[in-house]
Amino acid sequence: xxxxxxxxxxxxxxxxxxxxxxxxxxxxxxxxxxxxxxxxxxxxxxxxxxxxxxxxxxxxxxxxxxxxxxxxxxxxxxxxxxxxxxxxxxxxxxxxxxxxxxxxxxxxxxxxxxxxxxxxxxxxxxxxxxxxxxxxxxxxxxxxxxxxxxxxxxxxxxxxxxxxxxxxxxxxxxxxxxxxxxxxxxxxxxxxxxxxxxxxxxxxxxxxxxxxxxxxxxxxxxxxxxxxxxxxxxxxxxxxxxxxxxxxxxxxxxxxxxxxxxxxxxxxxxxxxxxxxxxxxxxxxxxxxxxxxxxxxxxxxx
Numbered sequence: 001x002x003x004x005x006x007x008x009x010x011x012x013x014x015x016x017x018x019x020x021x022x023x024x025x026x027x028x029x030x031x032x033x034x035x036x037x038x039x040x041x042x043x044x045x046x047x048x049x050x051x052x053x054x055x056x057x058x059x060x061x062x063x064x065x066x067x068x069x070x071x072x073x074x075x076x077x078x079x080x081x082x083x084x085x086x087x088x089x090x091x092x093x094x095x096x097x098x099x100x101x102x103x104x105x106x107x108x109x110x111x112x113x114x115x116x117x118x119x120x121x122x123x124x125x126x127x128x129x130x131x132x133x134x135x136x137x138x139x140x141x142x143x144x145x146x147x148x149x150x151x152x153x154x155x156x157x158x159x160x161x162x163x164x165x166x167x168x169x170x171x172x173x174x175x176x177x178x179x180x181x182x183x184x185x186x187x188x189x190x191x192x193x194x195x196x197x198x199x200x201x202x203x204x205x206x207x208x209x210x211x212x213x214x215x216x217x218x219x220x221x222x223x224x225x226x227x228x229x230x231x232x233x234x235x236x237x238x239x240x241x242x243x244x245x246x247x248x249x250x251x252x253x254x255x256x257x258x259x260x261x262x263x264x265x266x267x268x269x270x271x272x273x274x275x276x277x278x279x280x281x282x283x284x285x286x287x288x289x290x291x292x293x294x295x296x297x298x299x300x301x302x
Contacts, residue, residue: 006072009079010037012134018046022058040138066093082267088117107269126150151176189218189241191255192291202249225282265294
């Protein structure tokens, strides 16, 4: 059965999800605020470019007016972490009373921000390791076929079916917090260093000082996870971070892409969140703190 899906966001991941779900025959609505992105999506649809440079376009409904997409049963939140509060305000107007908003965002605190406006029964947690690069408004290139992990929730059945029919790799997990923190370890270890050094992920492994810093960031974040009583999905945080850097060697992290174009980053929800949680537990996290402050100093933040 085909579904109506609301995607909050018009960036790389939102465009990728829109194209894939529209291709599968689902009715896709996109809610955002980026004028150039909305204009491109309205005029040309959601476009994907493959490895050979071939473009395919898929029809979507894009708007900046939450009332146009009112009564949404399922919403995927795919905006940057610093945009979550705005997304929550939009969803307050567009999500059905019995609707569910699923956050697939990076960093900590997104679910809590959504719950403040929507209530705990209308928010579900997930993560995705799917990569995408925005080549221009409404045009995206797949950066790596990852996995979507959703916390178990019977109400999500139709959304799970829609994602599977759109050829996403989907898994249902009992402990989504474990995956959130596992991804946080990887993001904290890789993203800020690639942004500061302006290098692709794999370059961190070939620079001894960068590799040592990456290891320190991974260990610090894992220590904070342990203090939070979170069981990580891997036993060795340094090996896990290095493995991801190796597998995504040619990728430019989303934070690198943000810094390069002078856009706000998700550093507050990554290294900033690790630093704040470390302080609460009386743990020192100097590498996360340094990266947090350096990234914030490099671009203007909201």
